[in-house]
Amino acid sequence: MKYISCIHLEHGITFFSNSVQICCISSHPGGGRIMQIDNYKGEPIDWDDFFSKRNILRENTRKGEPPKQCEGCYYLKEDEWNEGNYIDEVLIGHFTHCNCNCIYCYTEADKKFFNSNVTYNIYPVMKDMIDKGILSKHATITFGGGEPTILQEFEELINLLLDYDVYNIRIHSDGIKYSPGIERGLRLGKITLITSVDSSSPKVYEKIKQVPCHDKVWANLKKYADAKNGLIRTKYVLIPGVNDNLSEIKNWMKKTYDSGVRNIAFDIEDNWFKEHRENIPQYIYVMFDFVYEGYKQYNLESCELYERAFNLKVDRENRQKNLSDC
Ligand code: SF4
Numbered sequence: 001m002k003y004i005s006c007i008h009l010e011h012g013i014t015f016f017s018n019s020v021q022i023c024c025i026s027s028h029p030g031g032g033r034i035m036q037i038d039n040y041k042g043e044p045i046d047w048d049d050f051f052s053k054r055n056i057l058r059e060n061t062r063k064g065e066p067p068k069q070c071e072g073c074y075y076l077k078e079d080e081w082n083e084g085n086y087i088d089e090v091l092i093g094h095f096t097h098c099n100c101n102c103i104y105c106y107t108e109a110d111k112k113f114f115n116s117n118v119t120y121n122i123y124p125v126m127k128d129m130i131d132k133g134i135l136s137k138h139a140t141i142t143f144g145g146g147e148p149t150i151l152q153e154f155e156e157l158i159n160l161l162l163d164y165d166v167y168n169i170r171i172h173s174d175g176i177k178y179s180p181g182i183e184r185g186l187r188l189g190k191i192t193l194i195t196s197v198d199s200s201s202p203k204v205y206e207k208i209k210q211v212p213c214h215d216k217v218w219a220n221l222k223k224y225a226d227a228k229n230g231l232i233r234t235k236y237v238l239i240p241g242v243n244d245n246l247s248e249i250k251n252w253m254k255k256t257y258d259s260g261v262r263n264i265a266f267d268i269e270d271n272w273f274k275e276h277r278e279n280i281p282q283y284i285y286v287m288f289d290f291v292y293e294g295y296k297q298y299n300l301e302s303c304e305l306y307e308r309a310f311n312l313k314v315d316r317e318n319r320q321k322n323l324s325d326c
């Protein structure tokens, strides 16, 4: 049966440091953050209970009544959704500690707290999902958070997933710590690595990241790129007033190519975007177009738009459509 829903609502799970939710998407009017288990600290999950709660939401969505938190979300689309109680979309974001210090990170609010926040070990939960056949082999598994490579269970977890033959693992890593597990996944073609460099010069890198790791990160990216097969993206989060500089952006694309990486991702700083969404300055569109329409000139193969950049694109298309309808 065809109806409007989204993959997260149907088959998603998101692990945060003290809860299990349906997704991590939140920039739309409804605000997302649909709770599945509150006060969660890594306990074994009662999957019968989990899916019976989920099925109520799915049933309502099928009737045309999705959760109010989904209102205005661009992930909603009409499709033939698969029935069945399985997980096809996982976000692992239960950790907040990091070896980097980005000025735009939510952890900036209280770095000491987020870096010392003791989190749970997610390995047993993922193993349980695998053992019980709940995790689909076709699942997309995304690591976000904190920095995954410094998680105690990271290498063991990556090898568990790779051995299970999951082939779509997306890892957001700052690239400061080199991971043999990531390298293995790249060689097998099962991992997409996304490293947000947000700059091309050491000066701008350090201004944003507040750690002296520019050279190390690019050297690690080159080493990962030598592993071939898997997809690697360098990402640029545009921060107006900080790295909104065309020559920095051009050199980022050039440097990406020179390091052996062939794909990029683009986003806009979350707080700035939410504040300026209805009144985006023209020069931001110029930079957006320069990247999104111009990356092929740098011999790069693809440009993925992250949530804010994607919203910027769709908002502009909608405005242009409304104008032409008038
Ligand atoms: S529609 Fe958006 S907010 Fe709702 S579950 Fe899907 S991604 Fe999350």
Ligand code: SF4
Residues within 6 Å of the ligand: 097, 098, 099, 100, 101, 102, 104, 105, 106, 107, 145, 146, 147, 173, 174
């Ligand atoms: S690398 Fe990610 S988690 Fe670490 S400080 Fe930067 S944005 Fe935050």
